[in-house]
Amino acid sequence: MAMTLSTPPVPADWTRHTPFSDPGRHAELLEDVAPSPEAIGPVVRNLLAHYRAEGVNMPVSSRDDINLRWVEEMLSVDQERHPGRSLQDPRATEARLQGCCRDHTLLSVSILRGQGIPARSRVGFADYFVPGWHSDHVVAELHDGERWRRFDPEVAPESGLLPDPWDLEVGPGAPFTTAAEAYRALRAGELDAASYGVAPDHELSGDAFVLTEVFWELAHRYGDELLxxxxxxxxxxxEEEMSEDLLALLDEVAEQLIAADAGDKDAEQALHALYVRDDRLHPGERVLRFSPLGDGPVAVDLRRGEDAVTRPGIP
Known part of the structure; x- marks a missing residue:
């Protein structure tokens, strides 16, 4: 049963689909899923297998699933493999889509938005997958009419990784740190970035990785839910160092992200305006894809037919 909630006052309409979250012709499949974290988590884990954590059990033929960026296309591939089956019908691991946290979250957000609930994805770092390590990660948020409720659809309650994956703590000591929080702590000399990144000993880790994650957090907040x-x-x-001008810009972005999370509506408005007007922050019609498959960089056109939207989800 769909929930009816008042939309929080925001500059972006988080109840409205973006081109990334829009299920298109597969909307009915998602309407059968109750719009709660407890119901959504098992469904998205049934559809998706993590390309690294479960990749050893996955066929090479489906490796390119990880580059599916639109929910409509993700569901199309799933339905090609499981014609006419509901999303709750069990999928064998090897027949699932290969994806990552971004995909678990985007599907979750799609289900919620499709039933009128404000929802968005959050980019940052999780400390509950690898002991002593802060993995780059994406989780979901829904607005329950009173507050933003953060949850991790990729984590099963029985895994023991989190006390409650359906309602994550926020703030200091929380299991998930937003990219802006990590950025600010690094800039203040309060964070050792050596334990932050994709995985221990992975080249995508350390200071530069923490600094650049703010781009993804900002883009996802305002509807550009990119890979x-x-x-x-x-x-x-x-291998490139950030200029002082760019660091100053990201200092402002991080502070406004943290203030907006704390309920500062003026910060939200200013941040949204900055994102829309500054070409350094938002994608245009094309992005460069640097896939883990090693086939990049590949230029990808973000326009879908006549829906040439460069900052989707923004009225």
């Missing part, structure tokens, strides 16, 4: 291996705007290459 975690897309590049756009002023995002530097891994």
């Amino acid at each position: 975690l291996w897309d590049g756009w705007g002023a995002i530097p290459a891994p």
Whole structure:
């Protein structure tokens, strides 16, 4: 049964689908899922297998699933493999879509938005997958009429990774740290980035990785729910150092993200305006995809037919 909630006053309409979250012709499949974290989590884990954590059990033929960026296309591939089956019908692990946290979250957000509930994805770092390590991660948020409720659809309650994956704590000491929180702590000299990144000993980790994650957090907040291996705007290459001007801009972005999370409506408005007007922050019609499959960089056109929206979800 759909929930009816008042939309929080925001500059972006988080109840409205973006081109990324829109299920298109598959909308009915998602309408059968109750719009609660407890119901959504098992469904998205049934559809998706993590390309690294479960990749050893997955066929090579489906590896390119990880580059599916639109929910409509993700569901199309699922239905090709499981014609006419509901999303709750069990899928064998090897027949699931290969994806990552971004995909678990985007499907969750799609289900919620489709039933009128404000929802968005959050980019940051999780400390509950690898002991002593802060993994780059994406989780979901829904607005329950009173507050933003953060949850991790990728984590099963029985895994023991989190006390309650359906309602994550926020603030200091929380299991999930937003990219802006990590950025600010790093800039203040309060964070050792050596334990932050994709995985221990992975090249995508450390100071530069923490700094650039703010781009993804901001883009996802305002409807550009891009792949975690897309590049756009002023995002530097891994070996490139950020200019002082760019760091100053990201200092402002991080502070406004944290203030907006604390309920500062003026900060939300200012942040949204900055994102829309500054070409260094938002993607245009194309991004560069640097896939973990090693086939990049590939230029990808974000326009879908006549729906040439460069900052989707923004009225």
